[in-house]
Amino acid sequence: MKKSFLSVFLTSIMLFQASIFIVHGEGPNISASSAIVMDVQTGRILYSKDIHAKKPMASTTKIMTALLALENSSPDAIVKIPRQAVGVEGSSIYLQNDEKVKMEDLVYGLMLRSGNDSAVAIASHISGSVEEFCALMNRRSKELGANNTNFMNPHGLHDDQHYTTAYDLALISRQALLNKEFKKIVSTKLWTADREGFKYFYNKNKTLTQYEGGDGVKTGFTKKSGRCLVTSATRNGMQLVTVVLNAPDWFQDSYNLLDYAFDRYKPYSIAQQDSYLKSISVKNGKKPQTAIVSRENVIIPVTEEEKNKVMSIIEVDEIMNAPVSRNTKIGKLKVYLDSKLIYTTDLFTREDIAKKDFKDKFVDFIQRK
Structure with missing residues (x-):
């Protein structure tokens, strides 16, 4: 040849260039202590505010858990629920010991209902233990360039050594949104699981109904982390992802940042x-x-x-x-x-x-x- x-x-x-940051003073005033807007396809940063500060991220942790579930398991895989996944503190899809649940249903329960029990069940199925799954989470983070992130659990309940940055979480979220199945899951408003009992999973993310083009991603809150939110929206073929950490006005912050980015940057084919x-x-x-x-x-x-x-x-x-x-x-x-x-x-x-x-x-x- x-x-x-x-x-x-x-x-x-x-x-664009991923290394070029927009000075946060050029954008809207927001309540979040850290924030970023990133283009999903290219990774270009369109807005930034204190994006490398390490902070707890609550249930936005589950973005990585869901990504690993999709990368390492079939949606049709049957998961036998272990005892340690039953009665986990916080949000739940009410799994029962030895119940058999499809991986697909567990991931929907994880992302739409923020099931902490679902996170533990996924971790145990894929890696054999929560500890081994966290090691996998941390390896995958480093592969994505999220070098200032450390996972201690798959759900986001507080641990002083469990943290990320706005930049790292945007990298993780971007990679997840490039996965077609993940993208479909987080844009789903209602999912009916193939199980008895608690099987109707309504999405807690108001972005899907409140923001034009809103199609994801995940809410998170603990007393230590404050309100954390990863949102995404698509307009004219351009999908943007926004991360706000410790944001009292989390949804409005996200909408203001998305408005700013969509107004300033236009999609060029x-x-x-x-x-x-x-x-x-x-x-x-x-x-x-x-x-x-x-x-x-x-x-x-x-x-x-x-x-x-x-x-x-x-x-x-x-x-x-x-x-x-x-x-x-x-x-x-x-x-x-x-x-x-x-x-x-x-x-x-x-x-x-x-x-x-x-x-x-x-x-x-x-x-x-």
Whole structure:
């Protein structure tokens, strides 16, 4: 294959950089002691206030618990409820000893009803014990770059060594929202579990009904943590996630921050899912060229002033040998703002192309005569 690393096309697009923070004084006045707004797709920070201060996070802990449940178990897995998951302090879905419950129902009970008992049941099923599950939570946090977070339990009941930061919790929430099943769960207003007794789980998160485009995520409260809230909303294909910690006016803080971000930053489309981006040559193929595409819509938040500062670069193999299979990874689309890399996504071939047979080669030979 012949390599070309600079197949560059300039488009009037947008970009951002995750290391650029918005000074909190530019945004609304809020009651939260720490807060952040982050774009889910790109990770760009659109607002920040004291985002690296370590604080307790109450039941927003369960975002990580749910993410690990989805990453490490099937929704249809049957969980036998252990004794230690029965009667856990605080919010509950009233699990019974030796009851058999689907993992899917446990995760809905965890995120919609904030079941502390559900958190313990999930932890025990996946890791064998709460302690081992917390070790898994902490390893996963570090993988996501949440280096100032420490989990001591899967539910968020207070422990002096159980803490996060607004930035870390946004990273965790972003990763969770990129999981389609998690995204569906936290946007669900009512779930009916496949069990007897307490089986109707109504979502406690008022964002779903009070805020335009609201689609998640999780409430949390203890006396030590104060009111903690992770919210998300999607408008025009752009999903933002907001974290407020120790926020007396938690919902209004979140709505004000989302309003600020949606007003200041507009979605700019760089690539549409499965739409043509570039053609590459196919050597010895029944077709001489094939298109390359992105598997996702690439939409980035930018201010009006940033629109002309974006450059995108396609890095691909310019020639492929036939046969070519559809959805073969062929390169990357990289987006830059002021020469700084902001977002990268993989590119793929759009179609199958068979290799020329003897008849095809003979026809080519005749046509060249």
